[in-house]
Amino acid sequence: MAEQEKGIALTEEQKKKRRSRSIAIACVLGGLVVLFYVVTIVKMGPDILNRAL
Amino acid sequence: MSLVERQDMMNQETAVWNGGMGSVSDYVALLKPRVMSLVIFTAFVGLMLAPGTVHPVLGVVAILCIAIGAGASGALNMWYDADIDEVMTRTRKRPIPAGKVTRDEALAFGVTLSIGSVVLLGLLVNWFAGAFLAFTIFFYVVVYSMWLKRSTPQNIVIGGAAGAFPPMIGWASVTGSVSLESFVLFLIIFMWTPPHFWALALVKNGDYQAAKIPMLPVVAGETVTRHHILAYAVLLAPIGVAPYLLGFASPVYGVASAVLSAIFVGLSFDVWRKREGDPAKAACWRLFKFSIFYLFMLFALLLGESLIAGA
Helix, strand or coil: CCCCCCCECCCHHHHHHHHHHHHHHHHHHHHHHHHHHHHHHHHHHHHHHCCCC | CCHHHHHHHHHCCCECCCCCCCCHHHHHHHCCHHHHHHHHHHHHHHHHHCCCCCCHHHHHHHHHHHHHHHHHHHHHHHHHCHHHHHHCCCCCCCCCCCCCCCHHHHHHHHHHHHHHHHHHHHHHCCHHHHHHHHHHHHHHHHHHHHHHCCCCCCHHHHHHHHHHCHHHHHHHHHHCCCCHHHHHHHHHHHHHHHHHHHHHHHHCHHHHHHCCCCCHHHHCCHHHHHHHHHHHHHHHHHHHHHHHHCCCCCHHHHHHHHHHHHHHHHHHHHHHHCCCHHHHHHHHHHHHHHHHHHHHHHHHHHHHHHHHHHC
16 A cells, blocks of 8 residues: 555546546547548448458 | 656655646636637537538537647647647646646646547548548647748748638548639638738737737737738728639628628728828727627628528
């Protein structure tokens, strides 16, 4: 326990703000995943299904 | 926070850190959303006017990247100009002077978004547009914010180029190149910027003096600034009509832009004529507000015509 208390101690306010920022970053990353998925389909078009089985 | 400071903190039992206080809305404010909205609009017009087509999804990606790149420039500008922002009443409530975001956090945020937007635009749309966006960010942050802003009264004349590039990037997103037409769009914003900002600078002269920024009214005086405003307004007028003169806008645009340009020159003349007290201040505000409407209308007319032509 003593080890965990060393270093920077965040206040409750800082923890709350960090959580909201983390959620926003997660949303952005999720959006990027969707974006790359959609753009891949757009760029490859019908060729996306044209592959050796 | 430097590594040494961080190490010092780690050596103590516990330490208080004054960072990490920014909410999501503070980080959004770092992106200068109002400037970003103008960038999105002008880039979209450039993209729509460009010959050829782009897939709607890629078009949205291009505008998104240009918008994020513009926002990143804003964040880096606030990082560098935090000392100035603290002094000026107009900027005192920005996240860094308000103590909500530290300078280091703004720097990290701006650099991350800059790299992300350029790479995304290059990978998903085309690398010419990506490189152009990178150059625009460099121009705004390094050439304008770090160099020109504090050293010359021509700061916003040359620095204004950064704000004028977005329609060219929008155009380049479709064609992979630039052309005379996209350069005219650039010129309209480039010539519009000085009278727009000098009208504001005349009203906020005290602010700029306090921040020791060499704006034209501070360095050369208000009379010289009024001469410059009128001169730029007269030079802007034919450039505003140029899309019609060069054949890529209809006579409707030609007439509308000529009328709008005439009003712009008229209001600039009013600023030049009224030099004392409240009437002078009111004339500056009128020109400042109309200049925003002017730019919006020129680009909205061009956009409307391209939509009608494409229908």
